[in-house]
Amino acid sequence: MKYGLTLVAGLLTAGVLGTSAISESHVDKATMAAVKARQAQMSLYAFNISLLGGMAKGEVEYDAAAASAAAGNLAxxxxxxxxxxxxxxxxxxxxxxxxxxxxxxxxxxxxxxMDSAMTMTEAAVAMESAAGEGLDALRGAMGPLGKSCGSCHETYRKADD
Incomplete structure (x- = not known):
C-alpha cells in the first residue's frame, strides 16, 4: 500500500510537471511567433521608409507613384x-x-x-497625403515621420552598441 501511494503521488507529480512544461513550451512558441511577426512588420516599415528617405535625400529619383505606394503601405x-x-x-x-x-x-x-503608436499613425497618414504631391511635400512629411519612429525607438528599443 505504501509503495502504491508513492507510485500514484509520483505519477501525479510527473503529470503536473509534464503539463506545465507543455504549457510553457506552447507559450514560448506563441511568444516567438509574436516576436517574429512584429519584427517582420518593422522590416516592412523600414523597407518603405528607406525608399521615401532616399527620395527625400536625393539618393533615389523622386517618383510620385512609388512614393505614394510606399506611403500607403506605411499608413x-x-x-x-x-x-x-x-x-x-x-x-x-x-x-x-x-x-x-x-x-x-x-x-x-x-x-x-500607445501615444507613440498614435503619433506614428498620424505621421504615416500625413505622409500618405503628401508623398505623391511632389518632392517638397514628401520632404515636409519626412521629418514628423522620422521623429515618430525615432522617439519610440529611443525609449522602447535597446540602443545599438
Whole structure:
C-alpha cells in the first residue's frame, strides 16, 4: 500500500510537471511567433521608409507613384492591430538581446507606447497625403515621420552598441 501511494503521488507529480512544461513550451512558441511577426512588420516599415528617405535625400529619383505606394503601405501597416504582437514577457531581458531589442519599458504601467503608436499613425497618414504631391511635400512629411519612429525607438528599443 505504501509503495502504491508513492507510485500514484509520483505519477501525479510527473503529470503536473509534464503539463506545465507543455504549457510553457506552447507559450514560448506563441511568444516567438509574436516576436517574429512584429519584427517582420518593422522590416516592412523600414523597407518603405528607406525608399521615401532616399527620395527625400536625393539618393533615389523622386517618383510620385512609388512614393505614394510606399506611403500607403506605411499608413496601412500603422493601422494594423498589433495587440497580439506584443505579449508580456517578449522583451529583451526575458528573451535575450539576440531575440529582440524591445525593452521591458513597453509594458510598464507608465508606458506611453500607445501615444507613440498614435503619433506614428498620424505621421504615416500625413505622409500618405503628401508623398505623391511632389518632392517638397514628401520632404515636409519626412521629418514628423522620422521623429515618430525615432522617439519610440529611443525609449522602447535597446540602443545599438
Amino acid at each position: 496601412a501597416l500603422s493601422k494594423l492591430d498589433q495587440s497580439r504582437l506584443w505579449p508580456q514577457g517578449s522583451d529583451n531581458e526575458t528573451l535575450g538581446d539576440d531575440v529582440t531589442e524591445a525593452l521591458p519599458a513597453i509594458w510598464a504601467a507608465d508606458s506611453k507606447i
